[in-house]
Amino acid sequence: MSNPRLFKEEVKLRCIHCGYTMDADPWTFTCPRCGSLLEVEMPTNIKFSWDVARKRRFGLWRYRELLPIGDNIEPVTMHEGGTPLLRLRRVENGNAYLKFEGTNPTGSFKDRGMSVGVTIAKHLGVRGVIVASTGNTAASAAAYSARAGLECVVVLPKGKVAKGKLAQALLHGAHVTEVEGVFDQALERVFAEAVLKGNKDLYPLNSYNPWRLEGQKTLAFEIVDELGESPDVVIVPVGNAGNISAIWKGFKEMYTYGFVKRLPRMIGVQAEGAAPLVKTWQAKSSELIAVENPSTVASAIRIGKPVNWLKAMKAVEESKGAFIAVSDKEILEALRYLAINEGIGVEPASAASLAGCWKALEEGIVAKDELSVLIATGHALKDPDTIINRFS
Numbered sequence: 001m002s003n004p005r006l007f008k009e010e011v012k013l014r015c016i017h018c019g020y021t022m023d024a025d026p027w028t029f030t031c032p033r034c035g036s037l038l039e040v041e042m043p044t045n046i047k048f049s050w051d052v053a054r055k056r057r058f059g060l061w062r063y064r065e066l067l068p069i070g071d072n073i074e075p076v077t078m079h080e081g082g083t084p085l086l087r088l089r090r091v092e093n094g095n096a097y098l099k100f101e102g103t104n105p106t107g108s109f110k111d112r113g114m115s116v117g118v119t120i121a122k123h124l125g126v127r128g129v130i131v132a133s134t135g136n137t138a139a140s141a142a143a144y145s146a147r148a149g150l151e152c153v154v155v156l157p158k159g160k161v162a163k164g165k166l167a168q169a170l171l172h173g174a175h176v177t178e179v180e181g182v183f184d185q186a187l188e189r190v191f192a193e194a195v196l197k198g199n200k201d202l203y204p205l206n207s208y209n210p211w212r213l214e215g216q217k218t219l220a221f222e223i224v225d226e227l228g229e230s231p232d233v234v235i236v237p238v239g240n241a242g243n244i245s246a247i248w249k250g251f252k253e254m255y256t257y258g259f260v261k262r263l264p265r266m267i268g269v270q271a272e273g274a275a276p277l278v279k280t281w282q283a284k285s286s287e288l289i290a291v292e293n294p295s296t297v298a299s300a301i302r303i304g305k306p307v308n309w310l311k312a313m314k315a316v317e318e319s320k321g322a323f324i325a326v327s328d329k330e331i332l333e334a335l336r337y338l339a340i341n342e343g344i345g346v347e348p349a350s351a352a353s354l355a356g357c358w359k360a361l362e363e364g365i366v367a368k369d370e371l372s373v374l375i376a377t378g379h380a381l382k383d384p385d386t387i388i389n390r391f392s
């Protein structure tokens, strides 16, 4: 049999800045004309039936026709996605659901992106994958590459990764390199090694890789699948800003295909000490206002120069949403609140979505009766030290 097509026919890559469009290529991450990031452009004539899809297991590959991966490619999967959409019961949260991504195989939403990204890497026949990470991407890349029989190289900010995540990366046999500084320095290192030098034995799977984000857009598909329509608002913790961009893309595709009649407003939440997008948005700046030494208890989103900043700005602008900053105190209050009042254990970055929801309700950015979905991105066990230090 001939080698199956990696991507579906008619899938393209499109520059988010200048609109230049090119054929699908797993190794092109920036626009050859202007250097900006790319996004995957799906064909509009897809064949997708909810009735057929719903006979499949609830999860990422239920929507396989809506993913760019070729029909005959065997996915690297651990049944990621299919995460619970839980109603928050109390009036102080408005009319909210929480999508608990902590139930993914490695405990965070990153598994969605890694299932797609590692499927591509395996097909390419590379030696392994490489990522910079605040922890969850590393844990997920390590597990999925182990499953695919690939090596995994992770570059981490020294001393700044929560224990659960570091343990997972080590457990699954990743090669760990530590760099001084924060995530931004780790990402610069990976970008320089893996992308600028054109090195092709390790496939880079940070979120400047638009193919990985295709896995993450299924968060939107699952919300639509369960609610039957877009909610009014989606609230997402933002670090490197890939996820908010991917979720928005997912809703836009649902709209383009005619599966929903309206689009949600996207609200991105950052920690006050690591809020480059809040600053950029408030200043209406056309350049990123980076934060040099980002600091927050939410180590997952301790990022000062989000690579997907332009995609995220567009998501918030196009959807008429907002960026909100919350303090560490508010994040920890929300974390504790979810644990005590709802029985849901999340890591600090994930609690930023509830802290952001409270602030949005207080400031009238979201009305009490509007339907919100909060993305709780990772499990409490990811960061045991913070919980033991703050709550014992």
Ligand code: F0G
Binding pocket: 108, 110, 132, 133, 134, 135, 136, 137, 138, 207, 237, 238, 239, 240, 241, 242, 243, 244, 300, 301, 347, 349, 350, 377, 378
């Ligand atoms: N929440 C958690 C738990 C995360 O791990 C991350 C990102 C985010 C939110 C923000 O998502 O970067 O797409 O805006 N973690 C990355 C990592 C940076 O390396 O694990 P984003």
